[in-house]
Amino acid sequence: MARLAQLVLITFALALAGCSTAYYAAWEKLGVEKRDLMVDRVEDAQEAQEDGKEQFATALEQFKSVVEFDGGDLEDYYDSLNSELENSQEAAEEITGRINDVEDVAEDLFKEWENELDQYTNANFRRDSAAKLNETRSQYQRLITSMRRAESSIEPVLAVLNDNVLYLKHNLNARAIASLKGELATVNQNVDKLMSNMQAAIDESNSFIQSLNN
Structure with missing residues (x-):
C-alpha cells in the first residue's frame, strides 16, 4: 500500500x-492506460461543466436580485454580485483547464494508437483497430467541438456581468439599478445559450465515455 x-x-x-x-x-x-486517463479527464471536464452551470445560474439569480432591489443596503447587493462574478471567473478557468487536459491526453492516446498499428502482423486485427481509431477520433472531434463551443459561450456572460458590476461599483443608486434592468434580457439570453451549450457538451461526454468503454 x-x-x-x-x-x-x-x-x-x-x-x-x-x-x-x-x-x-x-x-x-x-x-x-491512456484510455483510462482519457475517460477520467473527460469526466473531470464534465464535472467542471456541471459545476459551471450551477455557478452561472447562481450568478444570474444574484443579478436578478440586484435588478429587483427594493430597499436595504445596495452595497451589500453589489458585494454579493461581485462575489458571484469572481466565482464565475474561477469556474470558467476550471472549465478551460479541464478541456485542455482532455486535449493533451487525447493527442497522446491517438498518437500511440496510430504508431501501434504498424506492430500488427495480423491484417484483420490491424484493419479492425484502424477502423476503431478512426471512429474514436470522429467521436472525440464531436466531443471537443462541443466542449469548446460551450467554453466560448462563457465569455459573453462574463463580459456583461463584469460591465454591470463595474457600473454598479461606482453608481450605488436607484439610477444604476434602472440601467441594470435594461441589461437583464441580454444576461438572460447569454446564460440560456451557455446552459444549452454546456448541457450539449455534457451529453456528448456521456456518449464518448460510453463508446470508449464498449
Missing part, C-alpha cells in the same frame, strides 16, 4: 514537471 501511494505521488510530481513520457509510464505501472 505504501509503495502504491509513493508511486502515485511520483506520478503527480512527474506530471507537474511536464515529463509526459514518465508520467504515462508511472500510471501504466499502476495498470492505468
Whole structure:
C-alpha cells in the first residue's frame, strides 16, 4: 500500500514537471492506460461543466436580485454580485483547464494508437483497430467541438456581468439599478445559450465515455 501511494505521488510530481513520457509510464505501472486517463479527464471536464452551470445560474439569480432591489443596503447587493462574478471567473478557468487536459491526453492516446498499428502482423486485427481509431477520433472531434463551443459561450456572460458590476461599483443608486434592468434580457439570453451549450457538451461526454468503454 505504501509503495502504491509513493508511486502515485511520483506520478503527480512527474506530471507537474511536464515529463509526459514518465508520467504515462508511472500510471501504466499502476495498470492505468491512456484510455483510462482519457475517460477520467473527460469526466473531470464534465464535472467542471456541471459545476459551471450551477455557478452561472447562481450568478444570474444574484443579478436578478440586484435588478429587483427594493430597499436595504445596495452595497451589500453589489458585494454579493461581485462575489458571484469572481466565482464565475474561477469556474470558467476550471472549465478551460479541464478541456485542455482532455486535449493533451487525447493527442497522446491517438498518437500511440496510430504508431501501434504498424506492430500488427495480423491484417484483420490491424484493419479492425484502424477502423476503431478512426471512429474514436470522429467521436472525440464531436466531443471537443462541443466542449469548446460551450467554453466560448462563457465569455459573453462574463463580459456583461463584469460591465454591470463595474457600473454598479461606482453608481450605488436607484439610477444604476434602472440601467441594470435594461441589461437583464441580454444576461438572460447569454446564460440560456451557455446552459444549452454546456448541457450539449455534457451529453456528448456521456456518449464518448460510453463508446470508449464498449
